[in-house]
Amino acid sequence: MEIKTFSTTEQVEPAVDLGAIAPPLPDIVSLGQFCAVAVPPPPQIIEGILHQGCKMILGGTSKSNKSWCLLDLAISVASGQPWWGRCCTKSPVVYINFELQPWALAERINALCAARPDCRGVGDTFHLWNLRGHNADISLLRPKLEEQLAKFNFGLIILDPAYKVLGNRDENANGEIASLMNEFEALAQKTGAAIVVAHHFAKGDSTAKNALDRMSGAGAWARDPDSIMVLTPHEEPDCFTVTSILRNLPQVPEFVLAWDFPLMRVAKDLNPDALRRPQAKNKVCSDKEFMDAAVGHDGRSFTKVIQAAEADLAMSRRTAMNYLKRLTEAGLVASSGGLYWRKNSEGQEGNIP
Numbered sequence: 001m002e003i004k005t006f007s008t009t010e011q012v013e014p015a016v017d018l019g020a021i022a023p024p025l026p027d028i029v030s031l032g033q034f035c036a037v038a039v040p041p042p043p044q045i046i047e048g049i050l051h052q053g054c055k056m057i058l059g060g061t062s063k064s065n066k067s068w069c070l071l072d073l074a075i076s077v078a079s080g081q082p083w084w085g086r087c088c089t090k091s092p093v094v095y096i097n098f099e100l101q102p103w104a105l106a107e108r109i110n111a112l113c114a115a116r117p118d119c120r121g122v123g124d125t126f127h128l129w130n131l132r133g134h135n136a137d138i139s140l141l142r143p144k145l146e147e148q149l150a151k152f153n154f155g156l157i158i159l160d161p162a163y164k165v166l167g168n169r170d171e172n173a174n175g176e177i178a179s180l181m182n183e184f185e186a187l188a189q190k191t192g193a194a195i196v197v198a199h200h201f202a203k204g205d206s207t208a209k210n211a212l213d214r215m216s217g218a219g220a221w222a223r224d225p226d227s228i229m230v231l232t233p234h235e236e237p238d239c240f241t242v243t244s245i246l247r248n249l250p251q252v253p254e255f256v257l258a259w260d261f262p263l264m265r266v267a268k269d270l271n272p273d274a275l276r277r278p279q280a281k282n283k284v285c286s287d288k289e290f291m292d293a294a295v296g297h298d299g300r301s302f303t304k305v306i307q308a309a310e311a312d313l314a315m316s317r318r319t320a321m322n323y324l325k326r327l328t329e330a331g332l333v334a335s336s337g338g339l340y341w342r343k344n345s346e347g348q349e350g351n352i353p
Contacts, residue, residue: 057225
């Protein structure tokens, strides 16, 4: 058997080197012909976010619970229940796991199913493929993936995470990431399923960049997918602002998710613009400023305290609640009969008898 070698100046796709033949190109058609056979849009796997047959990236910082989010998405689609408040089309799902040990994956799924009693009966629609330890270049892996996936009719395929199938590609090289995206596109075309992958942020202050540029590596990571959902740390601990960049659907207003183990839940009371700044102080204001502006000495109801914090300190409702709870527990704010007031410097209870 003759082994073909290539010079260092030749660029050869691994799949081509293995004998893969590119499919023929479609014919050029007139506008009249195109309109005569116009194809209706496919179902939206995630309402307002992702069509079946399209590609999506979920981007976020390291340890931003991306895998938890994607497992929750898988369960939501497999059961036809909402994900982050958005309706999902019920469809068979496969979660291809390249990172977690099987026991860790099982623990996460059990926790999610316990927290999502609405998502019952997914035993036949939610599939798992554990490939930890079998990481390989997606160009080499794709024929094997297609062989297995052809046995099912999946509407959603999740590959987690993307860096495990890079092979020798440089995530900072546009041409090489474009090649990776072409592999995901080929998988979507072959299976008819939506493809979702997870990708990480670059190091440094992500808030200094446009949401589209927060993901690590080449611009092709952001240019190629049909849908992108970016999770940026919020000023509130364990909360994330979600920015969606969509090619085929109207843009979705930003919203905030709060980590409530084992789920990310929509936090409607948090301001999406309040991103965590690495150099910023942990507190929006000092305790004294909060008590002066929001609590006072004469007693205010809970609602009045929160409203004053929102109006005078530009605090979110959640932040104001956290301040009030912490200062009350610390004994700096007194509470009785549904009223709150600050104690004076001697620990006495202001003007409340």
